[in-house]
Amino acid sequence: MSDIDYKDRGSLLNPLKSFAFFGRPAVTEAIEPRPASDNYRGFHVNDWTKCVGCSTCQKVCDNAAITMVRIPGLIADPVKGIRDERPAIDYGRCCWCGLCVDICPTGSLALSREYVHTCVDAELDSYFVLPDSSGMHGQHFEKGWAKTADADLVDLDRQKMPEMEPEQRIGNFAEMLLGYDDQQALLEASRCVQCGMCHDACPTHMHAPEYIRAIWEGKLEEAVAWIYQTNPFAHICGRVCTRRCEDACSIGHRGEPIAIRWLKRYAMDAVPHERVKQIALAGKVDTPTGKRVAIIGGGPAGLTAAFDLAKKGHAVTVFEALAEPGGMTRWGIPEYRLPYDRIDRDIDVIRSAGVDIRCNVRIGQDITLDQLRAGHDAVLLALGLQQGRQTRIPHSEHEKVFRAVDLLNKITANEPFDVPHCAVVIGGGNVAMDIARSLARLQKQQYGQVNVVVTALEEQQHFMADPDEIKEALEEGIVIRDQCGPQGCEIDAAGKLVGLKTWKVLSIFDENKRFAPRYDEAGETIHACDTVIEAIGQSADTSLLGDTLTEALEWNRGRIKVDADGRTSEAWLWSAGDMVNGPDVVHAVADGHRVATSIDAVLMEQKK
Amino acid sequence: MRPENYQSVNHPPSNEFELFFGPNHPGIEGNYALKVRVNGDEVTSARADGGYLHRGFEKLMEGRLWIQNIALVPRICVPDPVPMEVCYSLAIEELGGIEVPERAQWIRVMQLELSRIAAHLFTFGGHAATTGMYTPMFWGIADRDLILDLFEELSGGRVYHIFNIPGGVRRDLPPGYLDRVSKTLDYIESRLPDYDNLLFTNKVFVHRATGVGVLNQEQALEWAVTGPNLRATGLDFDVRRDDPYLVYDQIEFDVPVEQAGDAWARALVRRSELKESLRILRQVVAKLPSVGGPIRAPIPNPLAWNLPAGDVYTRVESSKGELAYYVVSNGGDKPYRVHVRGPSAMHAVQVLENLVTGARIEDVAQIMFSLDACPPEVDR
Amino acid sequence: MKLSPTSNLSASLEFLLQEISGLRSQWKSPRRLRVDLQAETLPALIELLKGRAGFVHLSAISCVDWPAQNEFELVYHLWSYEVKVLVMAHIRIPRDPGIYLSIYDLYRPAAFFERDIHEMFGLFFEGSPDMGKFILTEWDGPPPMRKEFDGEAWVMNQFDWQDYQPGWLKDIEAKGGGITTRPEDVRRDKPKPWDEQS
């Protein structure tokens, strides 16, 4: 089998043939380091303009060679998911495996083609290096081992949320998104690299990395426990949160961010409600403090504060003007996005902490603020923004011109009203989409066809509304006309509303970034309709304060002025939520926690 | 200088000496030691002494994520690291039910055979050196460097390539890579006559190696000898052919076998395997351009990757013999247990002790090198 | 019956194994047979496999520590050059007192594996030729491969880590920055708030 026979006893002369090598040139190697291969795994380079300090490299490092260092002067922006930290490498530990490169979510990290470093004992510090793009010795070596598409260790694609098709969903208010199944949730959770950017970006600093990890581990109750550490609006935020977390997600730099919101929703839906209640109430103080707190407004801000204070043993009463608690999450957000039974669950948890919620009590009418103050040790105002703003364009006082929130309110209350045959909505935000899509559903139910136009000042790609909302609205047959500035409602001789006149928008802001739209009159359009809906924002109704208190309080641009803890200039009065700090549920929740902490501190101080 | 606490010993009158070979000795492969008793020039007994390279790899692996261990395993056998990477990856893939794309399988075979050539060049150079011939060693190491160049180009690392990963390989081939592989193959092939002249048909070497460290087939089987050492006793067995993995069943190659079971036969088997590996590589080079597709199956985020509970025993034919990994998962993100069965664990302890006993002192080093024992496989 | 490679392999192997009482077998792939059996019956199985089915090659003996069950698992990997099948025979033995029988009489390589397992797990094999230390000659701690031995903690206590003070770090510290997360910090699970409360 072998080409040399085993029986070959060899020859003494054979090696002499090697003398031929004397005639050949010697093999020489240059003293300079040889250039390394294109793919070389040498010392790190890190593009600091791309690196966000997420520390994923540190987590994958098998030799514990990476230390995160905070560098003052670099951009630190939790909202965008950027930290002023960068990885430093201990070359006493690094083994140049390059897993840090393959996993780097932004692609900032690479290994260079530089591979020589020597030093004497006294210079051992030179083994600890903070690489930037100039490399270990500032010599700008070329990149060696760098990220390639087929070698990425980050999964850039999110699990698709199952949803109802437009035809299925348009004629009803059933929830359009169906939620992840177990397998999808597991896969989605497994994409997370645990960088915690989401936690930093979240107004209430939810423990998203922890609950995502718990979901991945199949410990759903633990996930719920993590969620309740910071957010009693758990079901609600699992469905409608504005998810700053996902904007900050490291994976989002090159791919789709982790569906943090849908994972929260999944965990909340997966654990039985009675268990959720037990988990949420863990740590509740048993002995009452004897202190009484009145909270005006049963929205996210008021109820979050109520939940916290009740868990700390205070007697909390919430006064809510409307028939059911939940605030705008119930009376504004349409059912197809947030079913009422999920709101009921969140509220039930809060109630079970001992919070007394009294509905149909409007403070200022049914009970005065003074009465409340007399019976309580602290009062919290969390009124939200209930009044729709008006455009005040000509003829907008017509009876067929409505505010979006008023109509949404009627829809929740199941109050009958004339569903427009043809509606024009003014505004390009989420509220505009909510009313447009709600009306579209009602039209489909009652007339069999959708006839809603949404007009807004901005170009469509700059609408305030969530891109998903716009996409879904279009799917449902809603017409969007962008760059339209409303100029007046058109009324016919009989006094009937027949349309909305708009001009084409040239620019919205002036050079000082102030709101000052400029129009092109030639681009005039009449949008025919029988109803106009204004969805351009809401304002607070603070009439319950009365003249004396309004005088006494300090104000800030039309809002009650509060300090960082939510305390007003009156020692007994706090304020939270949309009326002082917008704009969404999770901010209201964060605010609720803040005021609760402050109220508790003051009350416990009084007790001493 | 004598240490302060040195006490001279009165040796009992005896012709026996105890000699301590190693752990840092030119006649020992790697950091390893052999305690031999000699009577005159004859070894009367021998005990292997390991532990100088123990780094607790198996324990370390239990504390690292599945994927992190790919940086660890090649260190278990420095001269032939690729089988370590592949064998570990095969275990993970079997546990996780991961189908390795065909292209990746061919790329793995390419590395495995390049690694085998590099390892054999290293070994016969070392073997020659133990018989006092140093030029083959220089040649072997210099030529091996050309293969390291290929690895550097492919993986960015010369010795520890860390290139195979559960699911496949980490990068595709660089442009024009196969041409350069072919060139190196041509060169190595052209060198075979040189090696033959200098070493394999060199009367001095043949005489020094013949009849040294003889194992018959029965003994070989009894002592769990594998790989070239087993084939040198006439047993026609090769894991690649008889318990195939990757795409070896699509490749044509012969399994060289010798009969005599001595150091010379073992050297010849390796010499013939060089040619077979070249033959395999030619087929890989011809085949790879037509095998498209991905280089890695999708794997989960390494930071959140649980493998189903279970255990698996994977093995490959390394240049030294049967290399196996026993991997246990308890369903977690790290191995619950990894047991590395290196071929040298057999060759460098019991077999070595047995073969050295009765041998002449000047052959001890040759016997160890002719077994191609790799101490880190023993120590792990 | 003597097994031959031409016979219907799986059937005849399974038939042979029926001689061992309480044995469960499962083909994991065409060449891998997993066998679970009582520790007392292992010697009989091994004798059977070696004597009558050509399993002359002891590829390895692996040990797995299962402290929760207070057991060691021993896995004997046996290969037959004739029928080209690997049998993995699994047994469990109590962790206390941790004694089992050597199979050195049948398989010489067992001496190495048994010595290794003794050294790393503290499991004693009666009848094995040498249970002396081999790798850990200077170690007097517990058998390190046991799960309760925390290698990383030992290393952290044992060694002084290089305390680097490079100039760049001093500059950053002077500006108010500095190290935020050391690698050690991410290698341990963070405590959970509700654990602290209780």
Ligand SMILES: Cc1cc2nc3c(=O)[nH]c(=O)nc-3n(C[C@H](O)[C@H](O)[C@H](O)COP(=O)(O)OP(=O)(O)OC[C@H]3O[C@@H](n4cnc5c(N)ncnc54)[C@H](O)[C@@H]3O)c2cc1C
């Ligand atoms: C149509 C619409 C859609 C929205 N969609 C989203 C979304 O998808 N995601 C998101 O995060 N946010 C959304 N928001 C914003 C979000 O609903 C609010 O930011 C949040 O509800 C504010 O909480 P709050 O507690 O401050 O106020 P509110 O929720 O407005 O609650 C205030 C409560 O106080 C009550 N109240 C007011 N005055 C009195 C009084 N005198 N006496 C007793 N009770 C009184 C009100 O009836 C109300 O129930 C949406 C808002 C609207 C209008």
